[in-house]
Amino acid sequence: MNWRNETVFVTGATGFIGGRVCERMMQAGVPKVRALVHGMHRAARIARLPVELCPGDLLERESLRQALGGAKIVIHCGVGLASSIVRGTENMLAVAQAAGVKRFIHVSTAAIYGITPPPGSESEDAPLRRTGDAYCDNKAAAEKVVLNYGKRGLPVVILRPSIVWGPYSAWSTRLMDDLRDGRVAFIAGGHGACNTTYVDNLIDAMVLGLENDGALNQAFFITDAERVSWGDFIRAHMALIEPRPAVEEISRAEIEASRDRSSGLLRGSMKAAARVARSKEFRQMLMQIPLTEAAMKKAWNWVSALPPEKRERLRARFGVRRAAAKSTNAKFIPDALTEATQSTTVFFSIEKARKVLGYEPRVRFSEGMKLVEQWLRYAAYL
Amino acid sequence: MTEPIRLAILGCGAITRSEHIPAVSAHPGVQLVALVDTDLPRAGALIRNRGLSCRAVADYREVLGQVDAVVNALPNHLHVSSNMDCLRAGKHVLCEKPLAITAAEARSCTEFAEEKKLVLAVGMNRRFAASHSLLKLVIEEGLLGSIQNYDFQYGGAFDWRSASGFYFDRAQAGGGALLDFGVHMLDSVIDWFGPVSAFDYQDDDWGSGIEANLFLDLKHAGRFGEIPGHLQISRTFGLKNRLLVRAAAASAEITVSDPEVVVIHRAIGGAPVSQTLQMENFSGGSPYWRQLDNFVQSIANRGKPEVDGWQAVRVLELIESCYAHKRRIAEPWTEIGAESRAGSETSSGTGGSETRT
Numbered sequence: 171m172n173w174r175n176e177t178v179f180v181t182g183a184t185g186f187i188g189g190r191v192c193e194r195m196m197q198a199g200v201p202k203v204r205a206l207v208h209g210m211h212r213a214a215r216i217a218r219l220p221v222e223l224c225p226g227d228l229l230e231r232e233s234l235r236q237a238l239g240g241a242k243i244v245i246h247c248g249v250g251l252a253s254s255i256v257r258g259t260e261n262m263l264a265v266a267q268a269a270g271v272k273r274f275i276h277v278s279t280a281a282i283y284g285i286t287p288p289p290g291s292e293s294e295d296a297p298l299r300r301t302g303d304a305y306c307d308n309k310a311a312a313e314k315v316v317l318n319y320g321k322r323g324l325p326v327v328i329l330r331p332s333i334v335w336g337p338y339s340a341w342s343t344r345l346m347d348d349l350r351d352g353r354v355a356f357i358a359g360g361h362g363a364c365n366t367t368y369v370d371n372l373i374d375a376m377v378l379g380l381e382n383d384g385a386l387n388q389a390f391f392i393t394d395a396e397r398v399s400w401g402d403f404i405r406a407h408m409a410l411i412e413p414r415p416a417v418e419e420i421s422r423a424e425i426e427a428s429r430d431r432s433s434g435l436l437r438g439s440m441k442a443a444a445r446v447a448r449s450k451e452f453r454q455m456l457m458q459i460p461l462t463e464a465a466m467k468k469a470w471n472w473v474s475a476l477p478p479e480k481r482e483r484l485r486a487r488f489g490v491r492r493a494a495a496k497s498t499n500a501k502f503i504p505d506a507l508t509e510a511t512q513s514t515t516v517f518f519s520i521e522k523a524r525k526v527l528g529y530e531p532r533v534r535f536s537e538g539m540k541l542v543e544q545w546l547r548y549a550a551y552l
Numbered sequence: 553m554t555e556p557i558r559l560a561i562l563g564c565g566a567i568t569r570s571e572h573i574p575a576v577s578a579h580p581g582v583q584l585v586a587l588v589d590t591d592l593p594r595a596g597a598l599i600r601n602r603g604l605s606c607r608a609v610a611d612y613r614e615v616l617g618q619v620d621a622v623v624n625a626l627p628n629h630l631h632v633s634s635n636m637d638c639l640r641a642g643k644h645v646l647c648e649k650p651l652a653i654t655a656a657e658a659r660s661c662t663e664f665a666e667e668k669k670l671v672l673a674v675g676m677n678r679r680f681a682a683s684h685s686l687l688k689l690v691i692e693e694g695l696l697g698s699i700q701n702y703d704f705q706y707g708g709a710f711d712w713r714s715a716s717g718f719y720f721d722r723a724q725a726g727g728g729a730l731l732d733f734g735v736h737m738l739d740s741v742i743d744w745f746g747p748v749s750a751f752d753y754q755d756d757d758w759g760s761g762i763e764a765n766l767f768l769d770l771k772h773a774g775r776f777g778e779i780p781g782h783l784q785i786s787r788t789f790g791l792k793n794r795l796l797v798r799a800a801a802a803s804a805e806i807t808v809s810d811p812e813v814v815v816i817h818r819a820i821g822g823a824p825v826s827q828t829l830q831m832e833n834f835s836g837g838s839p840y841w842r843q844l845d846n847f848v849q850s851i852a853n854r855g856k857p858e859v860d861g862w863q864a865v866r867v868l869e870l871i872e873s874c875y876a877h878k879r880r881i882a883e884p885w886t887e888i889g890a891e892s893r894a895g896s897e898t899s900s901g902t903g904g905s906e907t908r909t
Contacts, residue, residue, distance in 0.1 A: 196758060197889040210717040214710035214787035217720035218728065220759035225717070337885045338788075370888050533888065541885040548883070549789040550707070 171272060173380040177202040179238050181228065181262060182247030183221070184212040186338045187277065187369060191245055192216045194373045206237050206248060215338070228258030234265040242272040245376055255308040256315060263319040263326075273325050274316070275376050280332040280365060280391055280518050282310035285510040292519050294330070294389050313389060320387040327379035328389035331372045332365030332518060333403075336538060337545030339369065345407050346551050355420040355504050360401020362512040366394045368538040371531040378527040385527050391518040394531045394538070400512040406539045410552055418501060422513065428503045556583040557644075557848055560615045562634060563625040564589040564598050566714055567648060571677070571840040572623050573602055578841055581848045586615040616641040621671075621851060623844075624648060627718040628726050632657040635672070639664050644671040646847045646857075649735045651864035653726025658868050662861025671850045673843075673857035674864040678736045679743065680842035681811035682831045687797070688744060690804055690814060690829070691776065697801030699779050702745070704737055704795045706808060707786030710764070720762050728763035729785045730755065730871055737783055738867045739859070740795075745781065746774015747866070753874035756881045764788045765881060768874060811839070 178195045182188035183205030195203045196219050203221040206228075207213050213223055224237035228248050238244070244266050250258050259276070266274050283291040284301035298310050313328055320326040335341045348354045375392045379385050408415055504512075523529035533541070546552045559582050561572055568587075576584050586607040589595040595608035609615050612622065612634060621644035626634055632652045638645050645665070651674045652658040665672035678684060690696060710719075718724035719732065730753075742748065750771040755763035768783040784791060793808040802818035812834075816827045835842060843858075850857040 193758070193886055194889040197886070210720065211711050211713050212709075213720055214764045217762040218757050218760055218764045223720055373889070541888070545885045550786075550791050551789075 171380065171383070173243055173273065173377075174198060174200055176200060176243045176272070177204060177239065177241040178243045178245060179204045179206065179241035180221075180245045180247065181206045182249060182277075183207060183216055184209065185247060185249075186336075186340070187334055187372065188245075188247040189215045189338060190336065190369045191247060191373055191376065192219055192221050194370070194377075196220065198377070202241075204237065204239055204241050206234070208248075208250075228261055229254055231261045231265055234261055235269070238265055238269055238271075240269075242270065243275075243380065244271050244273070245275045245277070247277045252304040252308050255305075256311045259312040260315050263316060263324060267319060267322070267324045271324065273327070273380050274319075275379050276313070276316045276326060276328045277372075277376075278313050278316075278328050278330045278389065279306075279309050280330045280393075281306045282313060282330065283516075285507065286514045287516045287518075289515060291516055294391060294522055317387060325383075325386050327385045327387075329372065329375050329379065329392050330389055330518075331367035331375075331392045334367045334369055334372055335403075335542070336369035337542060337549075339542075341403075342407065342542050342546065343549075343551060345404065346411070346546065349404075349408060349411055349415045349417070352415070353502055354404060354415070354417050355502050356401050356404065356417055357420060357425070357504055357509055357512045358422050359419060360399055360404060360512075361515075362400045363514050363517045364398045364400045364403045364512075365514075365516075365518055366396070366398045366403065366535060366538070367392055368394050368531070368533040368535075370533050374532055375523060375527060375529050378529055382527055388522075388526065390523040390527060390529070391520055392523055392529065393518050393520055394533070394535055395520045396531075396535045397517055398535050402535075406535075410543055410546065420501065420504070422509065424501070425503055425509055428501075429506075554581075554852065556581055557621050557851060558583050558585045558619045559621050559623065560584075560586040560588055560609070560612060560619045561623045561625060562588045562612050563627070563648075564591070564595045565625060565627075566712065568623075568625045569598065571838065572625055572844075573598070573604070575838060575840040575844045576623070577602070577604070578837060579844055579848065581852075582844065585619050588612045588615065613637060616643060619643060621645065621847070625675075627714075627724050628653050628731075629718070629724040632661055635661050636664060639668055639670055639672070642668065642670065644673075644847070644851050646671075646673045646675060646844065648675040649739075649864070650726065650731055650868060651861060652868065653731070655865055655868035655872050658861060658865045662865055665861060669854070671847065671854075671857055672861045673847045673850060674859045674861060675843060676736060676739050676859040676863075677839040677843050678740055678811070679859055680839035680846070682834045683806045683811050683814050684740060684743070686814045686829055686831055687795075687804060687806060690816070691744060691797070695802070695816070696797065696799035696804055699745070699776055699797060699799045701779065702741070702781040702795060702797045704741065704781065705784045705791040706733060706737065706793055707765075707784065707789055707791030708793070709789065710787035720760075722761040725762065727761060727871065727875065728755070728757065728766075729787050730763060730766050730768070730874060733785050734766070734768070734783070734871060735864075735867050737785070738870055739863065741770065741772070741781060741783070742863075742866065742870075745772035745776065745779045747772065748870055749773035749778070751870070751874060751877075752879075753877060754879045754881045756883065757878070758880075761875075767881065 178200050180188050180191050183192055192203050192205055204224050205216055205221045206226050207223045208227055226233035226237035228250055246262055284306050285303055290296055300307055316326050316328055372392050561568055564587055576582050584606045586609045587595040588609045590610055592608055592610045599608055622638050624634055624647040631647055635645050635647055748770050752769040755766040757763040764787040766785050770781045772779045795806045797804045802816050805815045813828050813830045846858045
């Protein structure tokens with residue numbers, strides 16, 4: 171379809187991926203971009219573009235109807251809380267279908283196979299099973315809803331990127347902060363599969379999804395298709411910092427052993443903290459306060475319902491305190507989420523995207539890293 | 553003791569809640585008569601929550617007969633018309649920055665206030681931070697030696713929860729980071745180093761007129777000779793958030809986190825040392841309280857306020873010149889989108905380098 175003459179509606183437009191989508195759509199010369207904005211105060215990056223800032227909330231259908239306006243193309247990057255991913259996506263789909271939208275690009279994630287995708291999940295036809303992680307499971311459930319709308323006639327395309335990186339990405343900015351604070355380790359030799367997806371490569375795939383009718387009603391893994399390990403990703407960022415930060419190796423056994431030793435709530439991951447909070451001893455200790463358990467549970471549900479990037483940001487914020495442990499010469503112990511993220515051996519295959527979409531990653535890892543470096547300098551990280 | 557000045561605050565947005573109400577409540581020379589907001593329940597809730605004994609009014613014209621002066625904290629695009637209405641009714645005005653979204657409007661407002669012999673003060677709260685006057689003294693007394701240059705940076709992820717969200721609308725805000733925050737920085741550097749004789753301005757506006765990042769190189773031609781300076785503002789990422797004045801004998805630093813002191817850096821016998829200067833006997837209260845106090849004193853003495861309309865006009869004229877001669881900041885990481893991909897995606901009017909002037 172000729173999307174270049176269409177108004178494009180972008181959800182998640184104040185985020186890292188959606189922000190770049192808005193830029194690319196302007197660069198492609200579409201007549202108008204309408205950007206769904208939930209928190210106006212977060213819109214500084216896209217407010218500099220001649221896009222229409224449309225206030226709205228994925229959880230309020232009427233606001234979506236108004237925000238969509240006459241747009242016939244939807245690029246759905248919006249997430250929100252993990253617990254409302256399905257509802258938000260369904261609202262957007264319903265509004266899009268009623269408005270006669272011609273193409274709906276759904277940005278899913280390879281994490282539907284879990285934070286640590288198991289061997290066997292390399293290709294799109296691998297069976298999905300519950301992972302126990304709210305974000306992963308809800309993103310998986312959202313895909314099913316998207317496909318249902320696809321069957322009912324809405325032209326949908328699902329993209330499953332993995333570690334989406336590039337300028338403005340927290341994967342780089344947080345890593346820079348963590349490297350400077352001594353809060354990075356090579357987990358299991360740093361051999362875990364990173365599955366980088368440079369943000370512009372992902373957007374190339376979105377564009378192909380708009381153009382290619384053969385892609386309808388299908389899901390595609392989208393990565394840079396280079397076997398970049400987490401060690402490679404970390405080392406590429408280390409190389410930007412002077413003096414070069416020291417990063418130690420840590421085995422998963424060491425991480426486990428350290429967790430067993432730790433008893434404080436702030437030690438280890440937020441997951442571990444919740445485990446402690448749910449433990450018998452802890453609850454007995456606080457038995458006199460009947461609300462505590464409910465409050466703890468509520469807090470934990472809230473944290474686990476956040477998408478990984480937000481959880482990571484939260485972790486990083488609380489993690490600052492753990493940096494103190496580093497100064498006492500204790501070995502840095504990564505939290506459970508980082509360990510899980512960096513422990514997969516699976517490199518997702520983009521063969522289907524190549525074949526059906528005609529996708530070929532345009533930005534190589536080394537080139538992407540150069541662009542990230544330029545941006546990090548601009549953004550005063552270097 | 554003279555009668556307190558009867559005052560109305562126009563606009564119940566973020567700055568009124570966080571600064572103007574506390575300042576007005578703490579000032580004995582002022583009696584708050586009304587909070588004005590088209591969202592009447594918002595004004596009413598604010599009165600109840602803060603335990604104020606004043607009226608909530610939807611239209612400022614209703615209260616002009618009962619006040620001597622107003623604090624104007626309406627969205628930017630409404631400043632001029634409301635200022636003019638208030639001045640026409642014979643009321644003194646303390647207007648939040650920017651005084652107007654164009655220099656011409658600021659000028660007509662200022663001229664009208666002069667004609668009516670009314671006080672028109674502009675809300676440049678940073679002028680009332682102790683560090684502002686302190687640095688002025690340090691420079692004037694020659695404590696630093698001859699000044700070489702300065703570097704002034706302010707940046708952070710934009711998080712101003714404006715009640716109306718007008719900040720990102722060109723027609724309502726009048727501009728982006730330069731007009732919003734640059735007015736403070738430019739007002740300060742002109743007050744310290746003298747009028748601007750040359751500038752080079754770049755920002756990251758792709759066509760909305762609401763830049764998020766900017767670089768501004770300036771040359772001042774004041775009584776200390778020619779002083780070059782560099783300003784950087786960001787609404788998307790953190791910067792050093794400080795002013796550093798480099799001079800022959802020492803450098804002086806003001807940080808955003810501690811606007812009450814000036815830190816002098818120099819070497820003694822080759823060893824780098826720093827010294828923190830602070831004003832003794834500096835009047836208490838927040839910079840907003842001091843600004844209000846200056847307004848009140850100006851009304852009582854029929855004198856000029858610390859920041860009058862003409863100072864706002866010269867800053868707005870400079871900002872307009874910057875916007876008129878802007879160049880696009882190079883963002884090479886975005887140029888990938890402007891490349892031709894399989895002959896389909898081509899560079900367009902908003903993204904390609906051809907838009908740079």
